[in-house]
Amino acid sequence: MARAKPTESDLIRDRRWLAAAARLAERARPLSRPNPAVGCVLVKDDRVIARGWTQTGGRPHAEQMALTVAGDAARGCTAYVTLEPCAHDSARGPCCAGSLAQAGVVRVVVGCPDPDPRTAGQGNAMLRAKGVDVVELACEASRLSLAGYLTRAAKNRPFVTLKLALSIDGCIAMASGESQWITGPDARAHTHLERSRHDAILIGAGTLRADAPRLDVRLPGLEPRSPERWVLTHGNAPDGWRALHDPADLSPLSPAQYLFVEGGAGTAAAFLAADAVDRLLVYRAPIVIGGGRTGVADIGVSSLAGAHGRWTLRDTRRLGEDTLEEYVRTA
């Protein structure tokens, strides 16, 4: 059967539903590891029939969850999936491409190809072979929601966010070392929310000795989401902590998909110098300290030309009196 070419408004509608699926995928972050955090929406006549997201530990997959919820109503639906459906059956369940076709889904819109060699194009091919219309979109929202999985696949390391709480003039503390608090309660609560979105959290040995921070998530209902604690050190880690020796080798963190680096200045600089930061999260307080302790030590950049072009500001938002600046690496 020949299919009509999609119109501009079809495309806008598809992108909107994919963005909704990407929002759902957020529920699986980082609990789905080692599997990707995927979101799926089944839609018929512009109505949501069912929703799914990867469950804790990676199974059921998002598509399986949505199909289970939909039951017979899946027939005739379009499935919006942030990642290409898997094509390999496993002991834990049938493959999603097969299940979608068998349930009568007539169209699948895919937000991002799967780099896993067991799927990589074969999910889409299987769907097409079974007569399902497959639309592949380069969907920014899908890609962002899969950042941890895609970074692990491409670089064999987690997606790394470096968090900095800075004054206007870039300080993390007074010259005396006083650092509590640079930012206000809204910004600090947001930091806890970010912690809950990460598998692992890391600080430097100096910060561990000086502050002995708990680094847990203190938000009602999210306490169990506290990430695994790591310390950057040449020595051993104390009880309840694990040791990372070198930011240039993050393999000990496997299979973590998301690492949250909380400082101090030497640790921030070590990760930046190793080119191991994907996202900068700057909580900026409206204060001037003047001659205080700066947030980032030497990172081995020797010219301004070398400093430019590495970061782009993706978003800013107000958090009480403070401002959150989110930068992402340009390449």
Place this chain on the structure above:
Amino acid sequence: MARAKPTESDLIRDRRWLAAAARLAERARPLSRPNPAVGCVLVKDDRVIARGWTQTGGRPHAEQMALTVAGDAARGCTAYVTLEPCAHDSARGPCCAGSLAQAGVVRVVVGCPDPDPRTAGQGNAMLRAKGVDVVELACEASRLSLAGYLTRAAKNRPFVTLKLALSIDGCIAMASGESQWITGPDARAHTHLERSRHDAILIGAGTLRADAPRLDVRLPGLEPRSPERWVLTHGNAPDGWRALHDPADLSPLSPAQYLFVEGGAGTAAAFLAADAVDRLLVYRAPIVIGGGRTGVADIGVSSLAGAHGRWTLRDTRRLGEDTLEEYVRTA
């Protein structure tokens, strides 16, 4: 004649016209000195009849300009004026309160009282005595547009803006001293626009020696707006420059209403330490320098509690790759 109480929609309309008058006043900044930069709009049946703003050197006043443009059409108008009309005749012209009444203006909406003791309430009183309806609003836009005049009246010094061009981590230069450029062409052009809005511009003696900057306005048509150049020094100023010895005593700058401080770090710190900064203009580049030269030296703040509560973020905007952060002092 008893007048009807203004409704909520009257108030919204009044505030909108006052904001338009404040925008007009911007044309007079800083050329109106030593007089305030005032804007005036004459309105009848929701239509603009005439506009005026303080002319170079301070005369004619905004109201006189608008009345001249309007001629007989001023009869029956409402006048929106950012500052209370003057009540004192001078050798250079009659007082504005008298002129407005004589021209048949029936209502005057005033955005800000005049602290000048020759007017201070007497302008409004004269209008009322002549049967004109006077509405006094506390108008933020009017107050902001008069910042230089009001600061001079209250503190006998200009309104001081400290400009900083900073990296994410608060540096103004590499550790080597390389500083051209932190920010991109859009941010630098915006700096020139800001220069044109100031009477006077100041840098430190170290920056003058190192960079010998021209500090002029390099925007087509605005070259004549280049501000008077000042250097912070204990010694003498070179040709074409004037010397300021102490940020705690800005009286040598009189009658300037707006001072633009462009650095370096020592000068920024000296002005902050003297509590002589009203507005921080931070051009933030999306770069991390790491261990570079910081933008603000010691300002004598010894605790975080002492650093908080002094600044509030009023506005941010994108300028190419960079971000402009505008902070104003809280009190």
